Every structure is written in C-alpha cells, then in structure tokens.
Amino acid sequence: MATAKKNLASGKTPLRRADPLDQLGRELLVQIMQEITRDAVLTIDRDGRITSWNQGAEALLGWPAAEVLGRHFDFLLPEDLKRSGEVERLLEATESHGFLRDWETRRLTKDGHEIHVALTRMHQLDGDGKPLGATAILRDISPRKGLEEELLRARTLGAIGEAAARIAHEIRNPLTGIHNAITLLAAEFGPAHHRAPIFKEIQHEIKRVDVVLDDLLTFARHRPLSRQRVDLVRMLEKVVANLIAAGDLEGVVVRRYFPDELVVVADPSMLEDSLYNLVQNAAHALRGHNEALITLALKPGPKGIAITVTDNGPGITADIRRKIFDPFFTTKAHGTGLGLPITKKHIEAHGGRLRVRSAPDRRTTFEILLPPTVAPSN
Ligand SMILES: Nc1ncnc2c1ncn2[C@@H]1O[C@H](COP(=O)(O)OP(=O)(O)O)[C@@H](O)[C@H]1O
Numbered sequence: 001m002a003t004a005k006k007n008l009a010s011g012k013t014p015l016r017r018a019d020p021l022d023q024l025g026r027e028l029l030v031q032i033m034q035e036i037t038r039d040a041v042l043t044i045d046r047d048g049r050i051t052s053w054n055q056g057a058e059a060l061l062g063w064p065a066a067e068v069l070g071r072h073f074d075f076l077l078p079e080d081l082k083r084s085g086e087v088e089r090l091l092e093a094t095e096s097h098g099f100l101r102d103w104e105t106r107r108l109t110k111d112g113h114e115i116h117v118a119l120t121r122m123h124q125l126d127g128d129g130k131p132l133g134a135t136a137i138l139r140d141i142s143p144r145k146g147l148e149e150e151l152l153r154a155r156t157l158g159a160i161g162e163a164a165a166r167i168a169h170e171i172r173n174p175l176t177g178i179h180n181a182i183t184l185l186a187a188e189f190g191p192a193h194h195r196a197p198i199f200k201e202i203q204h205e206i207k208r209v210d211v212v213l214d215d216l217l218t219f220a221r222h223r224p225l226s227r228q229r230v231d232l233v234r235m236l237e238k239v240v241a242n243l244i245a246a247g248d249l250e251g252v253v254v255r256r257y258f259p260d261e262l263v264v265v266a267d268p269s270m271l272e273d274s275l276y277n278l279v280q281n282a283a284h285a286l287r288g289h290n291e292a293l294i295t296l297a298l299k300p301g302p303k304g305i306a307i308t309v310t311d312n313g314p315g316i317t318a319d320i321r322r323k324i325f326d327p328f329f330t331t332k333a334h335g336t337g338l339g340l341p342i343t344k345k346h347i348e349a350h351g352g353r354l355r356v357r358s359a360p361d362r363r364t365t366f367e368i369l370l371p372p373t374v375a376p377s378n
C-alpha cells in the first residue's frame with residue numbers, strides 16, 4: 001500500500017503485477033471457505049469458466065468437480081433464465097457493486113431438476129484491481145421456496161375454485177335444457193333426415209362441455225373421502241382396459257410391475273380418476289411416437305405405497321413443469337388442464353403426495369405416494 005502511494009505521489013506507474021503473497025492469501029481464503037461450508041462454493045475466471053468447485057457444490061448440484069472444471073457456468077442456468085439475460089444481469093450487478101448478496105434465483109442440477117438458491121457473488125480482483133473472476137456461493141432455499149409457492153397456490157386455487165363452481169352450476173342447467181331440446185328435435189326429424197349429422201355434432205359438443213363442467217366441479221367441490229377396501233392392481237388393470245377401449249393406447253406397449261394384489265383402504269373413485277388422468281396423459285404424450293412405452297409400477301414400502309406411471313415421450317421442459325399443476329394449464333388443443341390439479345387434490349386428500357420427474361427427451365415419471373395410513377388394518 002505504502003509503495004503504491006509513494007509511486008503515485010512520485011508520479012511513477014504503480015506496480016502492475018499481482019502481489020504473489022496477496023494472491024496466495026486470496027486462494028487460501030477461498031480454499032478455507034470451500035472446506036468449512038456446506039454451501040456450494042465455486043470460482044470462475046474472467047471468461048466465466050469454472051476454476052474450482054467444492055464438495056458442497058457437488059452435493060447440491062450433483063456434478064463432480066472433474067466434469068465441470070473449465071466449463072462455462074451457464075450450463076447451470078435454466079433455459080428461461082438464460083433467455084431472459086440472467087448471465088448479463090449477474091455480471092452487471094457484480095461489476096457495479098463488487099458483490100451480490102442473497103440473490104434468489106434457480107439453478108439446474110445434473111439430473112435436470114431445478115432448485116431454488118440464494119446466490120452470493122463476489123468479484124475477485126488481482127493486486128492491481130483488475131478483474132480475475134468471481135467467487136459464487138449458492139445456498140439451497142428450495143424447501144422454503146416450496147412452502148411459499150404452495151401457500152400462494154393454495155390461496156389462488158381456493159378463489160378460482162369457488163368462482164369456477166358457481167359458473168359450472170350456472171351453465172349446467174341451461175346446457176341440460178339445450179341437450180333435451182336437441183334430442184327432441186333429432187327424434188322428430190329422424191336419423192334419415194339430411195340435418196341429422198348436425199344434431200349429432202351438437203350433441204357431441206354438448207357432451208364435451210359437460211365433461212369440462214364435470215372436471216371443474218370435481219376440482220372445485222370439497223367432497224369428504226369415502227374409504228373402502230380396493231385392490232390397486234385390479235384398479236390399474238381397469239384403467240388400462242378403459243383407455244384401450246377409448247383408443248388412447250393404440251401402438252403403446254404397457255409394461256406392468258405389479259404384485260399379485262395390493263389392497264388399500266381409500267376412496268375408489270378419487271383413486272381411479274387419479275390413475276386414469278396420469279395414464280391418459282402418458283398416452284397423450286406418446287401420440288405419434290415410435291416404440292411408445294408406458295411402465296406402471298406398484299411398490300409397497302415402509303413409507304407407504306408408490307404408484308408410478310412412466311412414459312418415454314417427449315418429456316416436460318422446466319418452464320412447463322412449473323405450471324402443470326395449475327388449473328386450466330394445458331398444452332393440448334382439447335385439454336381442460338384439470339387432470340393434474342384434480343389428481344393432486346385427490347391424492348393430497350388421502351394424505352399422499354404427487355410428484356413428477358421429467359426433462360425434455362428423458363422419461364417422464366409421475367409418482368403417487370400414498371401414506372402408510374391407507375394400509376388395511378384387517
Ligand atoms: N406424461 C406427460 N408428458 C408430457 N407432458 C405432460 C405429461 N403429463 C402432463 N403433461 C403436461 O401437463 C399438462 C396438464 O395436464 P392435465 O392437467 O392433465 O391437463 P390436460 O391433460 O387436459 O392438458 C398437459 O397439457 C401437458 O402439457
């Protein structure tokens with residue numbers, strides 16, 4: 001410091017090379033930080049390439065150090081953040097303030113999952129104040145974020161549900177009236193009349209509206225569980241048979257990993273609807289795909305019963321995955337966007353959980369976890 005001052009004062013050019021001791025000190029500091037913390041700590045050079053990666057980073061993000069050193073850090077960013085310019089925003093923020101503290105964002109793990117993290121980022125300068133790169137610390141805040149989102153969703157759903165139920169009731173009565181009138185007219189003109197196909201078409205469309213209303217009411221209405229003994233193996237076989245009859249499983253191989261029998265005490269219609277929705281979604285995802293395969297598995301375990309529906313379809317991008325449990329969200333021309341919200345509601349009513357694992361071009365697995373309380377007491 002004194003040297004630099006003297007140099008400045010005497011008008012000489014200050015030292016341009018990094019002070020080796022300072023450099024060593026900084027490296028030591030980063031190393032110590034990396035070892036004592038369970039957070040992910042990584043350093044990157046000026047070009048954004050990863051130069052160190054601690055055990056916390058391996059644990060949080062799933063990548064071993066050997067596979068990431070030298071790579072640009074942007075593979076850790078979800079596509080939507082990359083597109084919205086997060087890399088540039090980060091650089092700008094760190095450059096203008098020297099550091100960034102607890103920036104809440106998302107990162108991708110090796111297996112394609114997104115996690116919520118709080119990011120602290122510090123600029124690293126050499127002895128002359130020239131940028132060397134940055135140190136980033138990532139703290140996992142997924143559990144807290146999950147709760148916040150859950151709460152927000154519950155509130156929104158409550159409001160949407162009430163409005164939807166009222167609208168559905170209002171529409172149902174006139175719709176029944178229209179249906180009856182058309183049926184009467186169709187009967188009067190007879191099936192041979194040249195207008196008969198039009199009546200058929202109207203009846204078909206009314207049926208579709210009716211299905212949507214049904215879904216809406218199921219979703220919005222609170223119905224207490226009506227528990228009975230049911231065999232999940234038979235129930236899944238029935239769901240598959242119904243979907244085959246509806247033509248949804250044409251060209252799809254269905255592989256089953258079932259025990260001989262698995263009896264639970266649960267609400268049969270809620271469970272059947274849930275399974276139907278998941279297998280039907282898998283079938284829809286496989287439309288037009290070669291070697292289409294759906295794998296169904298039933299696994300009883302100490303933590304409850306896991307029912308998984310896996311398909312080898314196109315997978316779900318992280319962007320879409322965030323929305324699939326929102327009511328009315330659909331990517332299908334004739335979808336209602338209520339299948340997954342209803343399924344989630346039914347499963348949670350049993351104290352269970354519905355989870356999804358998917359990424360583009362990977363297999364998609366929806367998993368229902370029923371709690372041990374569904375086991376029959378005998
Ligand atoms: N197995 C799957 N593979 C790919 N995308 C899926 C799968 N299951 C659900 N999805 C996505 O979730 C969305 C919502 O599903 P859902 O709530 O059942 O409504 P809908 O089937 O009427 O669209 C679907 O439109 C689709 O984009």
Ligand SMILES: [Mg+2]
Pocket residue numbers: 277280281338339340
């Ligand atoms: Mg569906």
